[in-house]
Amino acid sequence: MPHPQPRRSVLQALGATLFGLGFGSGARAQAAEVKIGVIYPLTGPAASTGAELKNALELAADIINNGAKSIADLPFAAGGGLPKLKGAKIKLVFADHQGNPQAGATEAERLITQEKVAALVGAYNSNVTATASQVAERYGVPFLNPESSSASLTARGFKWFFRTTPHDDLFVHNFFDFLKELEAKKNFKVGAIATFNENTLWGNETTKLQAKLAPEKGYALVKQVTYPAKSTQLTSEVQTLKAANPSLVMQSSYLGDALLSMKTYKELGFSPDMILANNAGFTDTEFIRTLGKDAEYVITREVWALDLATRNPLIKQVNDLFFARHKANFTGNSSRTFTGLMVLADAINRAASTEPEAIRKALAETDLRAENLIMPWKGVKFDATGQNTLGRGILVQIVDGKYNTVYPFNLATREVTWPMPKWDQRK
């Protein structure tokens, strides 16, 4: 009996391979479009942030491809694609990692081998960025990470990994610099510190450094509380904090748990002098929208704030474009992701090629200046580990339903309110 099936599938596979090869090399030769693979949590617990980041990337791609004539200082604002690549357009190929490191690695592999992307951008969650960038490293494809802040990511000796955002170590140092400067300025002493964090890679790493630095900088660390990221209630955690009676809580939470913790603080009447938060959930668009007045007075580290526009008009102009499309302002996350794609596009343009090695080389030579960015950074310039050395963080405080820059003091648009009023003394 003949077996036509196997033969047919072999033929199909051959055909597909040939087609794939032909298509791939053709695309590379004429470079009518540059495919960039994008890996974000489009479903799963962080889907809300993922959607925001997707919007930011689409805006960046649209500006590069179709222009934004009114914004002269923004690179590529003239539109018409990448000039040095004969006006090649950026094409984003989205993949969903669901917040799962395994899925992140699989999707990275698929984008590289099947979609033949020239470079990858992703992946928000630090632990997913870790696995996805590992795949990129293996295949020798540039991986640009705009917003994962786990310090260990650039300590792996990778050749193909580039990170534009400052990392957690720097942010945590910023906290203590802020406390010292605030103490000097207002002539008082910040009391005991407690840490409160979710138990995945990011929360644990940040907290580890806080716990190490606190005694070194002369602060008493009275309690460390860690909780599972998918909690239905945080009662025992908040009770434990309350019993330790710290005057300052340093908190690392994603959105769901950040909301839950704030509600539990209020319910159980836990009123420390200040909550100093590590962005993430505290800077998500939904944080203020959901909590309303109960979000007031929290100070969170940030990488971006709309009120910085008073010093850099570019910020307002780009934000207006974003707002017109999505009825929401940029956040620290979406602005960084937007910037990430701009940095990558700049490198691909200078490389004048979609060959991975040429892009990698161009990325390593990146030298963008502050006035071309929508970030409060001094610029973008990568060191040998792939870390942007010119990034820096800011601190913002929520007052009147807005994020107000309060630190560094020379960029501040508002004085720090300290301590935050107790729950029962708020209106």
Add this chain to the structure above:
Amino acid sequence: MTAEILLQTLASGVLIGLIYALVAIGLTMIFGVMDIVNFAHGEFLMLGMYASFWLFALFALDPLLTLPLTVLMLFAFGMLLYKLVIRRIIDAPMLSQIFTTFGLMILLRGVAQFLWKPDFRSIEGSWVSGSIKLAGLQLGRPQLVAGLGAIAVTALVHFFLTRTRLGAALEATAADKEAAQLMGIDSHRMFALAWGIGAACAGAAGVLLATFFPIFPEVGANFILLAFVVVNLGGFGSVTGAFWAGILVGVIEVMGGLLLGPPYKTAVVLVLFLAVLMFRPQGLMGKA
């Protein structure tokens, strides 16, 4: 550690436990009546939350006011799901049944994300907000109302099962499908009813939660694992078992977190779960 903190934590544990119980009651009922494990149960809770959110956002109707309406909607949805999907897999192998309800879970989450975006929503300015002092304890009003609501709904379900003819027919079907059929009880009707009530209970829990818990497409995932533990602990199919087990799990979770440290709170619950599986597999109140 003061007695006040212990008492306060205990009270919070009981209140969240009542919600766990309400979620688990629907789950245990569906299982008890037709031996199908409903993995999409957390999604009923999610739908209940979204129903109250939209009624609040669009028509400014308070979740408590719309509770009966939402419960009816979920009841109808549960029945419909039974008629459209579950009816076809009653006699299918267990693996197919598991995949079916698991698939429903993914589908419902996906649809919710597609229709309502993955954003976190919440209901601000509901009738119940803030907290009250009661005998030295600080209790969140939404939590208190949710706990009382859970008790009321459970009592209603219990009354229905033990005091009405229809409830007796449902219990009879759960006890022995064939024998019940011989007595003239239409088992398909009973199954549909079980799905209706099961979904309605989860929906009610969703409404009660909606006043203080963020609402998002994946919210069911936070509760479903605990609901399975509760169902198992209380005994598969036992409504009263699920009620007490829910409270127990809530209390153990918060007390374990307080006494042993928050990172271990889920571990404590799951150790208890394992112990029950090993030493009393029929559950605390289940029939062997």
